[in-house]
Amino acid sequence: MPNQQLDFYWSPLREAWYDDSEGASEGAPLEVIQHKKQIVLFGPPGTGKTFRAKKLAERVIRSAALSQMGPALYFQSQSVIDAAIRENVHRLQLHPAYSYEDFIRALHISSSGGTEYRAGYLPRLIEDIEKKPRAERLPHVLILDEMNRTDLSRMLGECFSLLEDRNETIELPARDGDGAAMKLRIPDDLYVIGTMNLIDQSIEQIDFALRRRFLWLPCPFDAEALVGAAEARWRDLKSGLDWDRIEPDFRKLAAAAAALNREIHDSPLLGAQYEIGHTYLLDVVVFLRNFLGPRPTRKQNYLWNKKGEALEPVVQVWNLSLRPLLEQYLAGLDATARNAELERLSKVLLKPTVAE
Numbered sequence: 173m174p175n176q177q178l179d180f181y182w183s184p185l186r187e188a189w190y191d192d193s194e195g196a197s198e199g200a201p202l203e204v205i206q207h208k209k210q211i212v213l214f215g216p217p218g219t220g221k222t223f224r225a226k227k228l229a230e231r232v233i234r235s236a237a238l239s240q241m242g243p244a245l246y247f248q249s250q251s252v253i254d255a256a257i258r259e260n261v262h263r264l265q266l267h268p269a270y271s272y273e274d275f276i277r278a279l280h281i282s283s284s285g286g287t288e289y290r291a292g293y294l295p296r297l298i299e300d301i302e303k304k305p306r307a308e309r310l311p312h313v314l315i316l317d318e319m320n321r322t323d324l325s326r327m328l329g330e331c332f333s334l335l336e337d338r339n340e341t342i343e344l345p346a347r348d349g350d351g352a353a354m355k356l357r358i359p360d361d362l363y364v365i366g367t368m369n370l371i372d373q374s375i376e377q378i379d380f381a382l383r384r385r386f387l388w389l390p391c392p393f394d395a396e397a398l399v400g401a402a403e404a405r406w407r408d409l410k411s412g413l414d415w416d417r418i419e420p421d422f423r424k425l426a427a428a429a430a431a432l433n434r435e436i437h438d439s440p441l442l443g444a445q446y447e448i449g450h451t452y453l454l455d456v457v458v459f460l461r462n463f464l465g466p467r468p469t470r471k472q473n474y475l476w477n478k479k480g481e482a483l484e485p486v487v488q489v490w491n492l493s494l495r496p497l498l499e500q501y502l503a504g505l506d507a508t509a510r511n512a513e514l515e516r517l518s519k520v521l522l523k524p525t526v527a528e
Contacts, residue, residue, distance in 0.1 A: 201228050201389055202235060208387045210335055210364035212319065215391035218449020220401075221367040222317055224391060229261045229313035232363055236311045256310040262297060263315040266322045272329045277346050277354055289346035294331065295356055302359065311361040319366040324382055334358045335385045370445035371501075393433045395426035398450035405457040413468040418460070421475035425486060428524035429453055435520050441513050446501050452493050459485035482522040490521055 205211050205228065213221040213228075237253045238246045246253070273279075276292045291299070294314075301312050328335075330342055338360040343353045366386065402422050403415050433447040460474060463485050475486050482490070495514060502510045 202231050204387050204389065205232060205363055205365065206235070209338065209360070209362075210366070210385065211387045211389055212366040212368050213389050213391045214368040214370060216393070216445060216447045216449050217369045217371055218451040219391045219393060220397055220449070220451060221369075221391045222315070225315045225317070225365045225367055226261065226263075228365060229315060229363070230257050232313055233257050233260055233310050236361075240310070253310070260310060260312040261315065262312065263317055264293065265317045266319050266327075268321055270322045270327060272326050275327050276329045276331070276356070277344055289344075289354060291354065294358075295354070298357070298359065298362065301362060306359070306361065309361070311363055313363045313365060316364065316366040318369065320368045328382070330356055331358065332381060332385065335364070393430065393447055393450055395430050395450070398426045398429065398453055399423055401450065401454055402457050405454060406461075409457065409461050411461050411464065411468060412466075413464065417471075418474045421473075424524065425453065425456065425475055426450075428486075428521050431524060432517060432521045435517060439513065439517075441505065441509070442498075442501060446498075448494060448497070452497065453489055455493055456485045456489045459488045480524065487522065490518060494521070 201211065201213075201224075213224055215221060233256055234253060237249070237256070241249060272292075274292055275294050277289050277295065278292060279287050280290045281287060297312075297314065301309070325332075330344060334340065334342065334356060335358065338358055341355050341357040343355055346354045364386075399419070399422050402425075403419070406415050406418070429448065429450065436442045436447050437444045439446075456475070463483070464470060464474070473483065475483055477483055495518070498514060498517060499510065502513060505513070
């Protein structure tokens with residue numbers, strides 16, 4: 173751009189390096205994954221781990237494009253980069269039935285009626301990636317979503333060593349249908365992002381060899397993410413009421429939710445892994461729209477009354493989303509202890525003492 177100073181906050185240059193959600197975790201995720209090639213985003217359910225994984229995958233690709241192309245060509249090649257983001261980000265939803273045979277290789281019945289080994293998801297993905305020469309392609313990112321739901325050590329198999337020894341080839345204990353040894357090599361431009369809910373399995377239960385091959389970034393409750401997501405949903409609803417009018421009430425909701433999570437974190441009956449993710453609170457947006465009606469006339473008190481008590485939209489979120497979730501978390505307690513804890517936590521959210 174002749175005679176014009178380059179501003180790194182210009183879009184789409186900004187998207188290649190900046191993440192306004194990084195304050196929720198220690199460390200800069202882009203720098204972390206560029207160093208290690210594989211990371212895990214972990215935390216309570218509902219903290220936006222999959223969303224952050226997708227955004228991080230996009231930044232990995234944009235950052236590489238900026239480095240390879242330089243700023244001028246980068247600005248001119250947005251359609252190419254957008255296509256790479258669509259095609260080079262691969263999301264694999266893991267579950268208890270997903271196994272080594274699905275991911276690496278498995279025995280199948282051949283056309284002649286015998287048995288033969290066939291490549292699983294990862295070797296086929298790598299084969300597709302390497303159809304284009306290394307110098308002519310942008311990075312690929314594999315998102316392993318909810319990786320705690322399967323037996324990771326078994327699923328990854330020979331990948332254990334290859335995650336660290338990129339571009340090295342090993343032979344699998346198998347031969348393909350032609351009798352040739354099956355080989356596996358992970359290219360250095362295939363990044364891996366895992367997501368993990370602490371409620372299902374703690375980090376302490378993960379195999380130490382596996383833990384060493386990933387870096388681990390916490391994704392806790394994020395009050396600013398709650399406000400930002402609520403704003404986006406409210407604008408999508410086109411209710412006729414400006415966001416600026418209701419934003420203070422949503423900020424009070426975010427502060428109340430943060431206070432609730434502090435109580436959950438410190439509770440001897442719960443703990444940090446049971447904190448409430450901000451996505452569980454987003455239904456309040458629709459509840460508020462319904463509460464206000466098609467032609468909103470209120471000028472204040474959208475989520476809270478003058479006494480600071482929760483109005484119907486927040487009460488609905490508590491009754492329909494948060495309380496049932498916490499009841500499940502406390503299911504092992506006797507009814508008296510469970511109800512007492514739920515009552516105590518409800519007051520934290522529904523009658524917050526945070527400042528207006």
